[in-house]
Amino acid sequence: NAGVTQTPKFRILKIGQSMTLQCTQDMNHNYMYWYRQDPGMGLKLIYYSVGAGITDKGEVPNGYNVSRSTTEDFPLRLELAAPSQTSVYFCASSQLGQGGYGYTFGSGTRLTVV
Amino acid sequence: AQRVTQPEKLLSVFKGAPVELKCNYSYSGSPELFWYVQYSRQRLQLLLRHISRESIKGFTADLNKGETSFHLKKPFAQEEDSAMYYCALSKNRDDKIIFGKGTRLHILP
Numbered sequence: 346n347a348g349v350t351q352t353p354k355f356r357i358l359k360i361g362q363s364m365t366l367q368c369t370q371d372m373n374h375n376y377m378y379w380y381r382q383d384p385g386m387g388l389k390l391i392y393y394s395v396g397a398g399i400t401d402k403g404e405v406p407n408g409y410n411v412s413r414s415t416t417e418d419f420p421l422r423l424e425l426a427a428p429s430q431t432s433v434y435f436c437a438s439s440q441l442g443q444g445g446y447g448y449t450f451g452s453g454t455r456l457t458v459v
Numbered sequence: 460a461q462r463v464t465q466p467e468k469l470l471s472v473f474k475g476a477p478v479e480l481k482c483n484y485s486y487s488g489s490p491e492l493f494w495y496v497q498y499s500r501q502r503l504q505l506l507l508r509h510i511s512r513e514s515i516k517g518f519t520a521d522l523n524k525g526e527t528s529f530h531l532k533k534p535f536a537q538e539e540d541s542a543m544y545y546c547a548l549s550k551n552r553d554d555k556i557i558f559g560k561g562t563r564l565h566i567l568p
Contacts, residue, residue, distance in 0.1 A: 378555065385468060387545060387560035388503075403555070435503065441552055447493050447505040448556060 347371050351436050351451035358426040358458045366421040366454050368436030376439045377419040378448065379403075379411065381432040388435065394419055426458045461486040463548050463559035471565045472536045480531040480562050482520075482546030492529040493547040493556065494520055503545070506531075516540070541566045 352367045370377065375396045380388040380403075390403030394413040408430060410422040419438075423430060433455050437448035462485045472478050484490060492509040507515045509522045509529060520531045529546060546559040 376555075380558075385560060387465075388558040390555060390557075393555055437503075447495070447508060447547075448503075450503040452502045 349436055349438055349449050349451035351434075351454050353454060354452065355455050356457070358423070358456065360426060360428065360458060362426050363422070363424050364426070364456075366423075366434055366436075366456070368419045368421065368451060369417050370419075370436075370438040370449070371417065372438060372440070372449065373416060374438035374440050374449070375416065376441065377413065378437045378439075379409070379419070379421045380435045380437065381405065382435060382453075383432050391421065391434075423456075428458050430456065431458045432456060461490065461548055461550060461557055463546050463557055465544075465546055465559040465562045467562045468560070469563045469565065471567055473567045474538055475535050478531075478533040478536045478540065478564065480544050480546075480564065482529045482531065482559060484527050484529065484546075484548050486527075486548060486550065488550060489524075491549045491552060492520070492522055493549075494518070494529075494531050495545040495547055495558070497543040497545070499542070506544070536566050538566045538568065540564060 349370045378393040379391040382388050389405045392411040394400045400411050433453050435453050436451040439448045464483045494506040495503050496506045497503045518533045543561050545561045547556045549556045
């Protein structure tokens, strides 16, 4: 019972490089989310998806892109990495919007941009 | 727009003492409220939801609509309670969750 799986767990990028953070869930959840967690700032929503083929911006979408071609996968793309994107990234999913049941989170990806 | 405020960044409490983590929210409707916890080196996990009125690991939280608060309480702190705690709000069950900035709870021996 994997739940929400994120890869990689750690990554160091140079400024201007690109990468994709992977997120997959095996719970058949329609809703998926990407948050970034910065010290003292809590979690900020980057993008979310309410189903395959549907994505929408959250609070801090600039510098990121997403796609949702399947129910299971919701990758987050950084095209031109900047030091401001150094953060811990969490993917989450939920059965309904949050359905009163809250989210299931992945274990996170710690990204450093140097 | 809805907002969640956790006024304390860090709360240090002695083992066995009562714990209260404060959370205030701003939203004109009837929100759904949550507490999430993140133990060291672990993923965020749901601690409790206001709609279930449950007690998890000795923690309870009561929604006070008049004061727009959802404080998390435990009568006797344990060392394993040391963690980061996030209060969170959703406008309704179909909407996304907004998180507060979090409070780090440190239980002193």
